[in-house]
Amino acid sequence: MNTLKNALETSKFIITAESGPPKGTDVNEMIHCVSLLKGKVDAVNVTDNQSSVMRLGSLGASKLILDQGLDPIYQLTCRDRNRLAIQSDLLSAWVLGIRNVLALTGDHPQAGDHKQAKPVFDIESVQLLQVINTLNRGTDMNGNQLKGKTAFVTGATVTPEADPIEPQLLKFEKKVKAGAQFFQTQAVYDTKKMEEFMKTARQFQVKIIAGILLLKSAKMARFLNKFVPGIRVTEDLINELEKSEKPLETGIQIAARQINELRSICDGVHIMAIGMEDKVPMILERSGI
Amino acid sequence: MIITKQKPFQEILKSLEGETNIFLVGCSVCADECQTGGECATKELIETLKAEGKNVTGFAVINSPCHVLVTKKDLKPHREFIDKSDSILVTACGAGAQSVSEVIEKPVRPAVDTLFLGNVERHGHFYEHCSMCGECVIAFTDGICPITNCAKGLLNGPCGGMNKGKCEISTEDRPVDCAWVLIYERLKKLNHLDKFKNIQPAKNYSKHLKPDRLILERKK
Numbered sequence: 440m441n442t443l444k445n446a447l448e449t450s451k452f453i454i455t456a457e458s459g460p461p462k463g464t465d466v467n468e469m470i471h472c473v474s475l476l477k478g479k480v481d482a483v484n485v486t487d488n489q490s491s492v493m494r495l496g497s498l499g500a501s502k503l504i505l506d507q508g509l510d511p512i513y514q515l516t517c518r519d520r521n522r523l524a525i526q527s528d529l530l531s532a533w534v535l536g537i538r539n540v541l542a543l544t545g546d547h548p549q550a551g552d553h554k555q556a557k558p559v560f561d562i563e564s565v566q567l568l569q570v571i572n573t574l575n576r577g578t579d580m581n582g583n584q585l586k587g588k589t590a591f592v593t594g595a596t597v598t599p600e601a602d603p604i605e606p607q608l609l610k611f612e613k614k615v616k617a618g619a620q621f622f623q624t625q626a627v628y629d630t631k632k633m634e635e636f637m638k639t640a641r642q643f644q645v646k647i648i649a650g651i652l653l654l655k656s657a658k659m660a661r662f663l664n665k666f667v668p669g670i671r672v673t674e675d676l677i678n679e680l681e682k683s684e685k686p687l688e689t690g691i692q693i694a695a696r697q698i699n700e701l702r703s704i705c706d707g708v709h710i711m712a713i714g715m716e717d718k719v720p721m722i723l724e725r726s727g728i
Numbered sequence: 729m730i731i732t733k734q735k736p737f738q739e740i741l742k743s744l745e746g747e748t749n750i751f752l753v754g755c756s757v758c759a760d761e762c763q764t765g766g767e768c769a770t771k772e773l774i775e776t777l778k779a780e781g782k783n784v785t786g787f788a789v790i791n792s793p794c795h796v797l798v799t800k801k802d803l804k805p806h807r808e809f810i811d812k813s814d815s816i817l818v819t820a821c822g823a824g825a826q827s828v829s830e831v832i833e834k835p836v837r838p839a840v841d842t843l844f845l846g847n848v849e850r851h852g853h854f855y856e857h858c859s860m861c862g863e864c865v866i867a868f869t870d871g872i873c874p875i876t877n878c879a880k881g882l883l884n885g886p887c888g889g890m891n892k893g894k895c896e897i898s899t900e901d902r903p904v905d906c907a908w909v910l911i912y913e914r915l916k917k918l919n920h921l922d923k924f925k926n927i928q929p930a931k932n933y934s935k936h937l938k939p940d941r942l943i944l945e946r947k948k
Contacts, residue, residue, distance in 0.1 A: 518880075522930060544887045547879050549897045558880060562930045565884040569927070580930070598888050606912040609924050610885030617927060625888060668891035 442510040443482035443539050444592050446707070447621055452728065453648050453707025455512065455623065456719050457484040458504060460495035466503060472716035473504050479720055482510040482539060484623070484709065488519060491551025498528055502535045512594060513537045516545025521561040526570060526579055533574075533589040541594040541623065542567040542614075565610070568593055568617035595619035598669035599627050599636035599649075608639050615643045623709045625669040626652035628676055630700045637704055648707040651697055653715055653722070654690035657681040691718055695725035702728070730758040730794075730821040731846035731854045732765065734773075735839060740817070741780060743837045747814035750777060751806065752787035752839075753799075753828050755820035761848065764840045765789070765819030773819060773839060785809040793824035800831040810834060862936025868923050869911045875931070877907035883928035886912075 446453045456476050461469055473483055483504050487497040501511035513532050520528065529540065544564040548556040562570065570580045577588035595614040601607035611622070622640070627633045627649050640647045652670070654660050657680040660672040676693055683689035698708050710719050734740075744750060752770055759765025767789045774784045786809035790802045803810065810816070815835040818825040822842040829836040846854035859876040865883070866873050875881045879897045886908035889896025895904040915921050 544880060544882065546889065547897050549879075560880040560882070561933070563880065563882045563884060564887070565927055566930045596888060601886075601888075601890060602892050603909060603912075605916075606886050606908050606924070607890075609912070609921075612925065613884050613927050668889050668896065 440505060440508070440510050440536065441538055443512065446481040447592065447646055451481075452702055453621075453646065454480045454723065454728065455482045455484060455648060455707065455709045456480045456716065457486065457709065457711045457713075458500065458716065459486045459489055459713070460497065460500035462492065462494045464495065466495065466500070469500065470503060470507060473507050473509060475717055475720055477508055479723055480509070480710075481707075482512045484512040484514055484541060487514040487516045487543065487545070488551070489546075491518065491546045491548045491553065491556075493551070493553055498532055498535070498537075501532065501537050505536050510539065511537055512539040512541050514541045514543055515567065516543045517560050517563050517567055518545030518548065519556075519559055521559055522570070522580060525562065525567065526574065529571060529574055529589065529591070530585075533591065538590075539592045539594065540571055541596065542571060542619070543596060564595060565613045565617045568595060568614055568619050572618035592620055593618055594621045594623060596625065597622050597636075597640075597647075598625040600625065600629065600632050600671050601669045604636075608636075611639070612643075615645055619645060621646040621648060621706075623648045624650045626650040626663075626711065627701075628670070628672045628697070630697070630704060632671075633701065634704055640705075646706040648709045649701045649705045651694050651701075651708050651710045651722075653694050653710070653712045653718060654680060654686075655715070656686040656690070687715075687718075691722055691725065694722045695727075698722070698726035698728060729761060729846055729848060729854070730823070731843045731856075732759050732762045732821050732840040733843055734764050734769070734819075735841055737776060740773075740837070740839050744777075744782065744815065744817065747835075747837075748781075749783045749785050749813045751785045751810050751813040751816050751834075753793060753803070753816055753818045753820065753824070754787065754789035755793045755824050756789050756791050759820045759824070759840065760789075762840075762854070763852070765821075765824070770819050773817075777817075785813045790820070790824070793818075793820045793827050796827045796830055799824075799827040803828075803831060860936070861931070862940070863932060865928070865931075868926065868928065870914050870918050870920055870923070872907060872911050872914060874907050874911060877905075877910070879904065881931075882908065883931065885924070 485497045485501045497514050501513040504511040542564050548558050571593045573580050574589045597611045657677050660677045663670045680686050754765040754770035763769050793799045817837045817839050819839045844856040861875050890906040893909045895906050898904040
């Protein structure tokens with residue numbers, strides 16, 4: 440089950456989607472949504488207590504997705520675990536058959552439903568990438584020998600529309616230096632901005648997978664612009680959604696159009712449907728991929 | 729300076745439940761600046777306690793109650809009143825309160841919450857810029873602490889939560905600048921952007937074990 444690794448090694452346009460584990464133990468819906476993606480995507484990201492809201496863990500959910508015959512990208516944040524727990528969870532992931540890790544710093548607990556929690560951040564995304572590559576070489580981060588090593592494919596994130604962009608680009612370079620093999624970006628709505636970012640990215644031997652976030656309404660687009668860092672839905676798109684009688688349908692068209700445009704710009708797309716994973720096959724179909 | 733804030737009065741009263749005779753200890757240094765434990769604030773608290781039916785046996789505002797020997801010496805003249813008290817209510821920081829518990833065998837009650845090591849930007853405006861982490865890193869940022877000024881204490885640049893130069897936890901009521909944007913601007917201005925590019929290793933938290941201590945060797 441190495442579909443992501445295989446895709447990264449070829450010039451294939453990479454398709455990834457996202458699955459958010461439920462808040463609770465009922466995984467039926469998650470499994471149903473994921474099963475619809477089988478054969479249509481190269482990998483499925485599994486979010487880790489996304490937005491600092493406590494849910495089913497990304498390690499357990501990644502294993503369930505693997506059991507469904509899909510290649511999971513295990514998202515691992517530094518918010519909830521110190522360096523012992525992180526390394527230990529990575530070893531657990533490896534023995535369970537998980538092969539891809541997306542290294543994230545994680546949202547602050549203030550964003551979520553347990554604001555009283557102690558934020559950990561013992562290490563952060565750049566250091567986490569180094570740690571994963573250290574485990575891949577057969578030692579822990581203190582140089583102690585492992586009995587059996589890992590061989591994870593390591594990914595990271597970047598925000599092509601961050602404002603200001605310069606510190607973000609410097610951090611991107613650090614992530615490359617720390618061993619990231621692929622990047623999944625924050626949602627991009629302005630392909631010109633993506634082209635701009637690719638000028639920096641193309642200096643490095645890494646794959647760039649652009650984020651596509653399915654817009655469901657003009658209201659949602661405005662909410663994203665107001666509250667989600669690094670996301671800028673253009674006024675043209677907001678107008679298009681506003682005028683539409685079937686905004687979700689229009690959102691699907693927009694996503695499909697964007698995928699088509701991005702084909703010649705970057706190495707793949709990462710589709711975030713947030714609760715509408717069942718629409719991913721339709722988006723892909725309409726994009727003509 | 730150690731920044732303190734008075735606890736809600738009801739919380740103070742609750743901690744004094746069943747105790748009638750109260751002696752107060754304040755601080756004329758940090759807690760005075762914070763208007764929590766100087767003479768003025770301590771006297772104000774005494775009046776409020778009296779209105780609630782408490783018998784205040786006396787008070788002492790000490791110059792640096794964090795200094796155990798000073799606390800011991802300054803409380804000596806008040807021994808008689810302290811002995812008659814059910815508990816000691818301290819309007820100084822947590823260090824001051826524990827100097828008191830080290831030298832007086834009476835229950836100690838905190839009247840304030842100790843918040844942080846703060847810079848005084850102007851009278852009554854306190855900001856945290858140092859977390860006393862045990863191993864100062866501001867050489868690589870040309871003088872801005874990422875451990876403290878970044879909500880996540882990141883060492884290698886801004887996270888994806890940065891928005892127009894503001895931190896992910898920034899709100900209209902409580903604006904917070906992104907420390908890494910500030911660091912970027914400073915390094916750029918001082919022509920040191922190359923420092924940004926070096927990957928900083930994970931911090932060594934064993935440099936600051938709790939409870940920490942420092943004992944200077946005597947100079948011969």
